[in-house]
Amino acid sequence: xxxxxxxxxxxxxxxxxxxxxxxxxxxxxxxxxxxxxxxxxxxxxxxxxxxxxxxxxxxxxxxxxxxxxxxxxxxxxxxxxxxxxxxxxxxxxxxxxxxxxxxxxxxxxxxxxxxxxxxxxxxxxxxxxxxxxxxxxxxxxxxxxxxxxxxxxxxxxxxxxxxxxxxxxxxxxxxxxxxxxxxxxxxxxxxxxxxxxxxxxxxxxxxxxxxxxxxxxxxxxxxxxxxxxxxxxxxxxxxxxxxxxxxxxxxxxxxxxxxxxxxxxxxxxxxxxxxxxxxxxxxxxxxxxxxxxxxxxxxxxxxxxxxxxxxxxxxxxxxxxxxxxxxxxxxxxxxxxxxxxxxxxxxxxxxxxxxxxxxxxxxxxxxxxxxxxxxxxxxxxxxxxxxxxxxxxxxxxxxxxxxxxxxxxxxxxxxxxxxxxxxxxxxxxxxxxxxxx
Amino acid sequence: xxxxxxxxxxxxxxxxxxxxxxxxxxxxxxxxxxxxxxxxxxxxxxxxxxxxxxxxxxxxxxxxxxxxxxxxxxxxxxxxxxxxxxxxxxxxxxxxxxxxxxxxxxxxxxxxxxxxxxxxxxxxxxxxxxxxxxxxxxxxxxxxxxxxxxxxxxxxxxxxxxxxxxxxxxxxxxxxxxxxxxxxxxxxxxxxxxxxxxxxxxxxxxxxxxxxxxxxxxxxxxxxxxxxxxxxxxxxxxxxxxxxxxxxxxxxxxxxxxxxxxxxxxxxxxxxxxxxxxxxxxxxxxxxxxxxxxxxxxxxxxxxxxxxxxxxxxxxxxxxxxxxxxxxxxxxxxxxxxxxxxxxxxxxxxxxxxxxxxxxxxxxxxxxxxxxxxxxxxxxxxxxxxxxxxxxxxxxxxxxxxxxxxxxx
Numbered sequence: 001x002x003x004x005x006x007x008x009x010x011x012x013x014x015x016x017x018x019x020x021x022x023x024x025x026x027x028x029x030x031x032x033x034x035x036x037x038x039x040x041x042x043x044x045x046x047x048x049x050x051x052x053x054x055x056x057x058x059x060x061x062x063x064x065x066x067x068x069x070x071x072x073x074x075x076x077x078x079x080x081x082x083x084x085x086x087x088x089x090x091x092x093x094x095x096x097x098x099x100x101x102x103x104x105x106x107x108x109x110x111x112x113x114x115x116x117x118x119x120x121x122x123x124x125x126x127x128x129x130x131x132x133x134x135x136x137x138x139x140x141x142x143x144x145x146x147x148x149x150x151x152x153x154x155x156x157x158x159x160x161x162x163x164x165x166x167x168x169x170x171x172x173x174x175x176x177x178x179x180x181x182x183x184x185x186x187x188x189x190x191x192x193x194x195x196x197x198x199x200x201x202x203x204x205x206x207x208x209x210x211x212x213x214x215x216x217x218x219x220x221x222x223x224x225x226x227x228x229x230x231x232x233x234x235x236x237x238x239x240x241x242x243x244x245x246x247x248x249x250x251x252x253x254x255x256x257x258x259x260x261x262x263x264x265x266x267x268x269x270x271x272x273x274x275x276x277x278x279x280x281x282x283x284x285x286x287x288x289x290x291x292x293x294x295x296x297x298x299x300x301x302x303x304x305x306x307x308x309x310x311x312x313x314x315x316x317x318x319x320x321x322x323x324x325x326x327x328x329x330x331x332x333x334x335x336x337x338x339x340x341x342x343x344x345x346x347x348x349x350x351x352x353x354x355x356x357x358x359x360x361x362x363x364x365x366x367x368x369x370x371x372x373x374x375x376x377x378x379x380x381x382x383x384x385x386x387x388x389x390x391x392x393x394x395x396x397x398x399x400x401x402x403x404x405x406x407x408x409x410x411x412x413x414x415x416x417x418x419x420x421x422x423x424x425x426x427x428x429x430x431x432x433x434x435x436x437x
Numbered sequence: 438x439x440x441x442x443x444x445x446x447x448x449x450x451x452x453x454x455x456x457x458x459x460x461x462x463x464x465x466x467x468x469x470x471x472x473x474x475x476x477x478x479x480x481x482x483x484x485x486x487x488x489x490x491x492x493x494x495x496x497x498x499x500x501x502x503x504x505x506x507x508x509x510x511x512x513x514x515x516x517x518x519x520x521x522x523x524x525x526x527x528x529x530x531x532x533x534x535x536x537x538x539x540x541x542x543x544x545x546x547x548x549x550x551x552x553x554x555x556x557x558x559x560x561x562x563x564x565x566x567x568x569x570x571x572x573x574x575x576x577x578x579x580x581x582x583x584x585x586x587x588x589x590x591x592x593x594x595x596x597x598x599x600x601x602x603x604x605x606x607x608x609x610x611x612x613x614x615x616x617x618x619x620x621x622x623x624x625x626x627x628x629x630x631x632x633x634x635x636x637x638x639x640x641x642x643x644x645x646x647x648x649x650x651x652x653x654x655x656x657x658x659x660x661x662x663x664x665x666x667x668x669x670x671x672x673x674x675x676x677x678x679x680x681x682x683x684x685x686x687x688x689x690x691x692x693x694x695x696x697x698x699x700x701x702x703x704x705x706x707x708x709x710x711x712x713x714x715x716x717x718x719x720x721x722x723x724x725x726x727x728x729x730x731x732x733x734x735x736x737x738x739x740x741x742x743x744x745x746x747x748x749x750x751x752x753x754x755x756x757x758x759x760x761x762x763x764x765x766x767x768x769x770x771x772x773x774x775x776x777x778x779x780x781x782x783x784x785x786x787x788x789x790x791x792x793x794x795x796x797x798x799x800x801x802x803x804x805x806x807x808x809x810x811x812x813x814x815x816x817x818x819x820x821x822x823x824x825x826x827x828x829x830x831x832x833x834x835x836x837x838x839x840x841x842x843x844x845x846x
Contacts, residue, residue, distance in 0.1 A: 179502035325739035328456040332746030387720035
């Protein structure tokens with residue numbers, strides 16, 4: 001019966017080509033607009049580390065006091081001072097922890113034919129690699145001993161390894177960064193979490209891959225300044241040593257806390273730490289701390305661009321209008337066939353049969369709309385670069401999931417839209433139709 | 438034209454009437470807000486930068502290896518000499534940033550050292566005595582920096598130069614109605630005397646968070662002497678921008694190869710800087726524009742479809758009316774008026790909806806309040822659209838011959 005109704009549906013679609021084309025186009029446009037903007041939204045609202053997002057936390061400590069916090073809805077600063085970060089590292093209350101900041105390192109290739117170049121780089125602790133589940137192609141992270149020894153070691157990315165060592169295992173080899181020599185302990189395989197959760201404060205959350213990592217302790221020894229934000233609420237004084245001891249904030253901190261009990265304990269520890277700073281006279285205010293996991297942190301940092309949200313909402317409104325349009329057109333189409341329905345009913349077709357026939361016909365329209373929508377979504381995803389910044393636009397892709405979603409959305413939406421016209425069609429009294437003829 | 442018979446006819450087509458009215462209402466609500474977003478974005482991206490955009494380009498120069506502040510400063514001065522000697526170059530200046538760059542050093546400005554609340558936020562531009570000439574800025578009052586006032590600054594040095602220039606927007610904020618020249622302001626590192634006021638200069642960030650101090654800048658007599666490098670802002674002679682943009686990196690590399698000038702974005706014309714800064718605004722305006730056009734087209738098509746159906750349904754009645762003496766004009770007017778009534782109903786609901794959506798957007802997305810002009814404009818557009826869409830089916834209806842009344846289906 002399904003196949004027969006489907007065939008009937010297709011035949012009826014051909015009978016009113018203009019009306020059908022209108023419906024198919026309307027559904028196609030509505031679905032395509034929604035899916036294109038959804039593809040951007042999905043990419044920006046992505047959970048970059050789903051297996052661990054509830055175990056990784058960003059602690060925040062208010063070291064600036066209530067006046068500054070008041071400007072930010074009472075929230076503590078979004079970065080940390082060197083003093084607090086190193087104290088937290090020393091106390092070592094989490095399973096793993098790291099402090100991190102972006103640095104600008106120039107790579108000087110041994111190969112004289114290659115010009116020096118810059119790479120996105122971070123200074124952090126060796127723990128970070130295991131914390132963030134970073135996959136290694138060769139070698140491994142540097143050791144705790146290296147961190148403590150402020151060692152000249154580095155981990156590089158796969159792309160950089162390809163460029164400098166033609167893809168060979170470079171573990172144990174040297175690399176010249178800013179004129180200093182570092183020994184490579186590992187090569188990271190493809191790793192580019194999106195959004196770049198570990199440092200959304202200093203990036204726009206969508207950036208190229210990080211290709212070099214060096215120990216935080218060594219970077220500070222070399223007085224390598226942050227390539228990211230540095231915020232001071234008062235004069236830090238002259239020179240590096242004063243700056244590093246100042247209340248200027250420039251560091252991100254991450255702690256790995258395997259379960260909620262650990263997180264609660266860590267919250268208490270943070271408050272205790274802030275209270276201790278208050279007692280020692282550094283803070284003149286009650287402890288004000290936060291501990292957010294990855295999802296909360298990305299949410300708090302408003303990683304999803306406003307444009308992505310607004311355009312998704314507008315597109316959904318657009319789809320709604322397209323569906324209202326479809327309801328009207330289906331109504332016109334079905335009611336035009338009132339006499340045909342009358343005959344079918346008079347010959348013994350039940351209301352249920354009428355429902356089945358017309359809903360299947362609607363589904364056929366929906367499928368056609370979905371196919372048009374798929375084509376338009378494809379074009380939309382290509383054209384996303386016109387609307388969003390390149391680093392966000394490149395994240396929007398047409399994958400299997402999106403293809404299926406497009407088709408399902410088109411069919412489901414059209415069938416939903418068809419309920420009212422179908423109900424009206426099923427209400428047709430056979431006697432009336434036969435009489436007027 | 439009598440409205441009563443039209444209304445009673447519509448009562449028999451409740452569903453169709455309701456659907457068209459709803460579609461018009463929702464379209465109005467979305468189109469109003471979309472047009473409003475477009476207008477705001479376009480207004481944002483046409484704010485003036487105050488600089489000679491047609492002839493300016495920016496070189497991002499990074500040094501290889503580490504050097505002391507003195508070495509870095511010497512290298513920068515060498516580079517500037519090289520750049521200024523190029524035939525296509527009118528002038529060049531080193532800075533930590535440039536207008537529309539996207540971010541950089543912002544600082545709080547105070548009028549007293551012990552003040553708790555800042556007087557204003559401000560962009561900090563590093564400048565030498567060529568800054569005004571290179572960017573093509575006009576002095577509104579006071580004087581330019583003198584060459585001997587420019588000093589090098591290392592990355593963690595304290596910022597509190599003896600003299601500064603400010604933009605007129607900042608001067609007006611700090612000293613409303615008064616002459617700012619000779620007055621003192623406090624940057625994070627100490628007091629500075631204002632020696633000059635620059636007419637118009639846009640901030641380095643045009644994002645929302647920086648909109649509170651969009652045109653307020655402090656220009657400090659400093660050269661950024663850090664091992665990392667700095668920006669060179671270069672003004673080409675009129676008509677020689679492209680040539681100068683090619684010549685500059687070549688000449689710099691020839692003079693000293695131990696540097697990095699990124700191939701992709703190391704040298705940017707100001708037109709490119711502007712395009713990058715307003716990427717989001719332009720994109721949003723394009724998207725909203727496309728959605729508006731497609732939406733209006735689909736709504737129009739929907740009206741055509743449903744009215745055609747009604748006309749087909751009523752051929753007999755139309756024939757009867759024609760037989761009873763109604764002219765073609767009457768039939769045409771009947772459908773036009775019918776559509777106008779439905780559209781007006783839809784527009785009424787749509788206006789309420791448009792304002793409601795806008796109010797919600799204001800709370801969620803820090804948008805501005807919708808001006809009623811947009812709603813009015815939207816209503817006019819949709820009424821015209823409805824009339825235009827209904828015209829073809831109505832014409833067809835008016836051509837139904839009176840003889841139709843005598844035919845049975």
